[in-house]
Amino acid sequence: MGEERFGxxxxxxxxxxxxxxxxxxxxxxxxxxxxxxxxxxSACAALSADRDARVVVLTSSHxxxxxxxxxxKERNSFTDAxxxxxxxxxxxxxxxxxxLPMPTIAAVHGFALGGGFELALSCDLxxxxxxxxxxxxxxxxxxxxxGGGTQLLPRRVGAARAAELIFSAxxxxxxxxxxxxxxxxxxxxxxxxxxxxxxxERIAGNSPVGxxxxxxxxxxxxxLDLRAGLEVExxxxxxxxxxxxxAEGVAAFxxxxxxxxxxx
Numbered sequence: 001m002g003e004e005r006f007g008x009x010x011x012x013x014x015x016x017x018x019x020x021x022x023x024x025x026x027x028x029x030x031x032x033x034x035x036x037x038x039x040x041x042s043a044c045a046a047l048s049a050d051r052d053a054r055v056v057v058l059t060s061s062h063x064x065x066x067x068x069x070x071x072x073k074e075r076n077s078f079t080d081a082x083x084x085x086x087x088x089x090x091x092x093x094x095x096x097x098x099x100l101p102m103p104t105i106a107a108v109h110g111f112a113l114g115g116g117f118e119l120a121l122s123c124d125l126x127x128x129x130x131x132x133x134x135x136x137x138x139x140x141x142x143x144x145x146x147g148g149g150t151q152l153l154p155r156r157v158g159a160a161r162a163a164e165l166i167f168s169a170x171x172x173x174x175x176x177x178x179x180x181x182x183x184x185x186x187x188x189x190x191x192x193x194x195x196x197x198x199x200x201e202r203i204a205g206n207s208p209v210g211x212x213x214x215x216x217x218x219x220x221x222x223x224l225d226l227r228a229g230l231e232v233e234x235x236x237x238x239x240x241x242x243x244x245x246x247a248e249g250v251a252a253f254x255x256x257x258x259x260x261x262x263x264x
Contacts, residue, residue, distance in 0.1 A: 006039040008035065010039040015197060015200075016201070017053065018197060019056045021056050021059070022059050023058070025062075028071060030116065031067070031071040031074075037089050041089075051263055054208045055211075056102060057106075057197055062110070064109075065116070066110060066112040067116025069116045072141070101212050103200075105124065107197075108132045108183065109128070109131050110131050110132065115146075117149070125184045125185070126184050132177060136166050139166065145166060153182075174186055207249055209243045214236070217233045244264045
């Protein structure tokens with residue numbers, strides 16, 4: 001299992017074809033500082049270019065928190081100009097996770113608040129344990145969700161439910177979060193990482209070309225009418241129809257063996 005560090009606060013661990021992207025600023029409950037945001041952006045750029053990474057699992061090194069959002073202690077010292085300079089840096093980190101081309105899974109325990117929940121929402125799937133507490137409390141400190149929350153949450157749970165959660169700024173505990181669809185799989189306390197990695201391993205057994213194309217079709221088709229969405233799907237199908245992975249998948253099926261994906 002190889003490891004690569006990006007700055008002081010972000011770590012990438014390799015588990016075969018699964019890459020674990022670790023938020024590693026435990027002294028601040030993974031609060032996203034300017035430096036941490038830059039590191040996360042760099043790590044995501046490296047993973048995006050890595051053809052060997054078939055699935056990414058976003059995890060936390062802190063025992064009681066996934067991520068508590070923006071580093072408000074750092075921001076307390078900012079001038080207005082400082083805040084404006086920071087904006088593209090922090091935005092880039094959320095976009096980096098959102099635009100990873102392979103399937104992504106967030107493993108959430110403890111607090112996932114504000115930008116922390118937005119990092120999880122930027123993933124395709126969220127596995128949460130029984131200790132999870134999620135929410136977008138930004139309006140309670142005079143701002144709005146700025147890491148994609150106002151756009152990603154309604155796509156997940158619908159406009160009215162997203163409005164209630166964002167306007168009230170309330171925290172939602174694990175059981176209700178699962179009931180409302182804020183997380184996708186609820187597991188026993190302490191098992192979020194293990195379960196997310198197991199799910200990632202299962203997904204990683206499939207064609208990397210197929211996985212990336214399926215994600216592209218899912219993402220690009222969101223919000224389109226059915227006819228336009230089917231055109232997006234057709235374009236994604238055409239991009240894989242003559243790939244080495246498709247040829248290997250068909251051959252392996254007929255030869256009753258496990259595919260050896262070329263990944264191209």
